[in-house]
Amino acid sequence: MAHHHSSLDFLLSRASTDNLVEPTPKGEQLRNILSAGLRAPDHGRMRPWRYTVIKGKHREAFAQVVLEAMERQEPDAPSAKKEKRRDRFSNMPMIIALGMHIVPDGKIPVIEQEMSVAAGAMNVLNALHAEGFGGVWVTGPFCEDRALLESLGLKDPHRLAGFLFVGTPEKPVEGRKRPEIENYMAVWKGEPITFDADAG
Numbered sequence: 001m002a003h004h005h006s007s008l009d010f011l012l013s014r015a016s017t018d019n020l021v022e023p024t025p026k027g028e029q030l031r032n033i034l035s036a037g038l039r040a041p042d043h044g045r046m047r048p049w050r051y052t053v054i055k056g057k058h059r060e061a062f063a064q065v066v067l068e069a070m071e072r073q074e075p076d077a078p079s080a081k082k083e084k085r086r087d088r089f090s091n092m093p094m095i096i097a098l099g100m101h102i103v104p105d106g107k108i109p110v111i112e113q114e115m116s117v118a119a120g121a122m123n124v125l126n127a128l129h130a131e132g133f134g135g136v137w138v139t140g141p142f143c144e145d146r147a148l149l150e151s152l153g154l155k156d157p158h159r160l161a162g163f164l165f166v167g168t169p170e171k172p173v174e175g176r177k178r179p180e181i182e183n184y185m186a187v188w189k190g191e192p193i194t195f196d197a198d199a200g
Contacts (some may be wrong), residue, residue, distance in 0.1 A: 014129045015176065016136040020167030024055065024094040025133060036127035037120035044108035049120045050099030052152050062151075063089035064124075071147035095168030096124070096138075097152050100159045102162075117161050132171040137162055190195060 025033050034051050042048075054062050067086045072076060072104035089095060100117045104110055121137060128135045142148060149160055183197040 005166070006068070010130065011126065014126060016125075016168050017134045017173045017175045018092070018136045019170045020134055020136075020139075020165060021170045022093050022094055022167065024167050025131060026130070026164050029131060030136060031129060033127040036123040040116050040119035040123055043112050044106070045112050046101075046103060046106070046108050046115040048101045048103075048117050049155065050097075050101050050152075051124075051159070052097040052099060052130050054095040054153040055093070059092070059095065060090045061085075062099075064141055065148055065151055069142040069148040070140075072147075073145050075109065085140075088138075090166070092165040094165075096164040096166055098161040098163065099152055099154050101126075101154075101159050102159060104157050114161070121161060121164065127132055128164075128166060132168070133166060134173060134200065135164045135166045139163075151176055 007157045015072055023029075030053070032048055036045045037049055037051065038047075040049070066089050070082050070085060074082075098117060098121050100114060102110055102113055125135050125137065146156065149155075149158065152160065154160060179197070184195060186193045186195055
């Protein structure tokens, strides 16, 4: 069986970054990157992914929507935190909202629908990396704000898994040191397992 070492090395080299500039993916390239998200496992063919792209002059208006959501969801947050978030949403080259189209009373548990959206988001991040772009996944209490959700076409019970900030890394991304896999894997041999990461 052939081993695609270069593909594995590529996956191991991905790291998040918010130090992003133009250009961003466009046209067919963007379509293909988002299509990678639709390759995520999808038990029951629920197709829960809903991607909204925010770019150009519309970023500043959406940043105001985010700020208003923060004021409702985090009224005690320092003003500096609110302004920083508005600035980030105003200035990131591209933003992709990760909508979750949830069917709460269907045959597929809600958590499996949510996991499909999360798996899709990781596929999109990997596809961005493959095409020479960078990204970072951001969340926060403001993502639960109903007015913000409805501005993205996500009426109750649909929700949001966060946002991807997208662009070209301004400088090479130095991935932070990851934990050793030996602490996070085990081979089951008929006895209860304790992972090294959980020991002590």
